[in-house]
Amino acid sequence: xxxxxxxxxxxxxxxxxxxxxxxxxxxxxxxxxxxxxxxxxxxxxxxxxxxxxxxxxxxxxxxxxxxxxxxxxxxxxxxxxxxxxxxxxxxxxxxxxxxxxxxxxxxxxxxxxxxxxxxxxxxxxxxxxxxxxxxxxxxxxxxxxxxxxxxxxxxxxxxxxxxxxxxxxxxxxxxxxxxxxxxxxxxxxxxxxx
Ligand code: GTP
Ligand code: MG
Numbered sequence: 390x391x392x393x394x395x396x397x398x399x400x401x402x403x404x405x406x407x408x409x410x411x412x413x414x415x416x417x418x419x420x421x422x423x424x425x426x427x428x429x430x431x432x433x434x435x436x437x438x439x440x441x442x443x444x445x446x447x448x449x450x451x452x453x454x455x456x457x458x459x460x461x462x463x464x465x466x467x468x469x470x471x472x473x474x475x476x477x478x479x480x481x482x483x484x485x486x487x488x489x490x491x492x493x494x495x496x497x498x499x500x501x502x503x504x505x506x507x508x509x510x511x512x513x514x515x516x517x518x519x520x521x522x523x524x525x526x527x528x529x530x531x532x533x534x535x536x537x538x539x540x541x542x543x544x545x546x547x548x549x550x551x552x553x554x555x556x557x558x559x560x561x562x563x564x565x566x567x568x569x570x571x572x573x574x575x576x577x578x579x580x581x582x583x
Contacts, residue, residue, distance in 0.1 A: 390518075391500030392510060393417050393442030396530040396560055400500065401425060401437050403560035404570065410439050417442070432574060444510045496524040496576030503529030503543050503557050507550035515551055524576045532557035532564055 391397050393416035401410045409425055411418060423439045499518055501511045506529075518525045529547050532540060540557065547555035556572065558565035 390440045390497060390514065391442060391530075392444040392502070392508070395442060395500045395502050397442060397500055398439050399560035400528075400530060400558065400569075401439050403558075403563060403566055404437065404573075416444075429570075435573070443514065494524070494577030496526070496573065497521075498573070498576075499525065499527045500530050501527060501547065501551075501555075503532050503540075503547065504534055506543050506546040512550065526572060526576060527551045527553055527555045528569065528572075529555050529557040531559060531561070533559040533561045 394414075396412075398410035398412045398419055402408050402412065405425065405427055410423060419439055419441045421441070425437045425439070426434055427437055428434045497518055499511070499515055501508070515527065527547065529543070535543060535557075544555065544557060556565055556568055558569050
C-alpha cells in the first residue's frame with residue numbers, strides 16, 4: 390500500500406519481471422485490489438496484492454473517500470480471511486483469488502517515495518498499519534531518482550521517522566529487489582527470519 394503514484398504497481402511488475410500490473414504517470418491508476426499469484430522456486434506460492442493508492446483521486450474528495458474505504462475494507466476482510474473467507478470480494482475480475490479455505494499469513498509493505506521522507510499521509514498510514522494485526526515494513530521507492538548523497542541522507546531520515554529499517558528500491562533499475570524478495574519471504578513470520 391502507499392500513496393497514489395508512489396510506484397506500487399511498477400514495483401510488482403519489477404518483482405515478477407513482467408508487466409502484469411497497469412501503471413501510469415498520472416496518479417489514481419489502480420482502482421481495485423488486484424491479486425497476483427507468484428510461485429518462485431521451492432518457496433510456497435504467495436500473492437502480491439496491489440491496492441489503490443491513498444492521497445489522490447481524480448474524482449475529488451468523494452472518490453478519495455471511496456479509495457480509503459476500499460483499502461480499509463480490504464484489510465478488515467483480508468486480515469480476517471481465516472474466519473470470513475471474503476478476501477476475494479474486492480478482487481479485479483481478471484485476477485486469480487486466494488483459496489479462502491487455506492491458512493494465510495499477511496504481510497503489508499507500506500511504500501513511500503524515498504524523495505519525500507515523513508509525509509503526514511504516510512506517517513498516518515504507518516500509525517494505522519501498526520494498529521493492525523499483521524506483519525509490516527516500510528520500503529522507499531524510486532531510489533534511482535536520488536543522488537548518492539541524498540540516498541544516505543534520506544535513508545537515515547526515513548528510518549528515523551518510521552522508527553524501522555527502510556530498504557530503498559527502484560522499479561526502474563532493479564536496485565534493492567533481491568533484498569526486497571528476502572524481506573517479503575520472511576515478512577509474514579518475522580521469527581523465521583534468517
Ligand atoms: P496508483 O495506482 O495511482 O496508486 O499508483 P502506483 O503507486 O501504482 O504507481 P505506478 O506504479 O503506476 O507508478 C507511477 C509513476 O511512477 C509511473 O510513471 C512510473 O513509471 C513511475 N515509477 C514507478 N516506480 C518508479 C521507480 O522506481 N523509478 C522511477 N524513476 N519511476 C518510477
Ligand atoms: Mg497502481
